[in-house]
Amino acid sequence: xxxxxxxxxxxxxxxxxxxxxxxxxxxxxxxxxxxxxxxxxxxxxxxxxxxxxxxxxxxxxxxxxxxxxxxxxxxxxxxxxxxxxxxxxxxxxxxxxxxxxxxxxxxxxxxxxxxxxxxxxxxxxxxxxxxxxxxxxxxxxxxxxxxxxxxxxxxxxxxxxxxxxxxxx
Numbered sequence: 139x140x141x142x143x144x145x146x147x148x149x150x151x152x153x154x155x156x157x158x159x160x161x162x163x164x165x166x167x168x169x170x171x172x173x174x175x176x177x178x179x180x181x182x183x184x185x186x187x188x189x190x191x192x193x194x195x196x197x198x199x200x201x202x203x204x205x206x207x208x209x210x211x212x213x214x215x216x217x218x219x220x221x222x223x224x225x226x227x228x229x230x231x232x233x234x235x236x237x238x239x240x241x242x243x244x245x246x247x248x249x250x251x252x253x254x255x256x257x258x259x260x261x262x263x264x265x266x267x268x269x270x271x272x273x274x275x276x277x278x279x280x281x282x283x284x285x286x287x288x289x290x291x292x293x294x295x296x297x298x299x300x301x302x303x304x305x306x307x
Contacts, residue, residue, distance in 0.1 A: 209252040
């Protein structure tokens with residue numbers, strides 16, 4: 139049976155392949171924009187010896203330490219950063235080996251380890267955040283001039299609000 143023209147956006151050829159350019163497709167554009175941002179962020183993190191996952195979890199640890207009631211547990215860090223628990227465990231071990239994070243026992247529950255940035259970890263996190271913010275300024279425009287519509291769209295696509303909580307539907 140011969141396939142007809144696609145009825146999806148942009149139409150299609152006889153085989154059902156879209157006629158529109160991939161450069162007009164939101165998913166394709168998002169993928170390329172993400173790849174560009176990741177390449178630039180990875181380059182910015184090289185002087186600190188951090189992978190993007192290490193940067194994310196180190197920065198999140200510092201943020202949670204400074205904005206929470208207590209230093210985060212590994213589970214709390216994983217949930218806050220929306221990083222898989224196993225990946226969080228592996229990255230935290232690497233950050234601990236690099237002396238950027240230290241684990242301490244929770245005063246109330248010996249099974250829980252609290253994560254704290256070392257002095258070195260704080261310095262690295264603050265400098266790395268500044269480097270990645272410079273990438274964001276380059277890609278998305280300076281923070282004060284950034285389109286609120288763009289930020290809102292990205293929050294919706296990420297399914298998160300301005301505080302990182304899942305959007306309610």
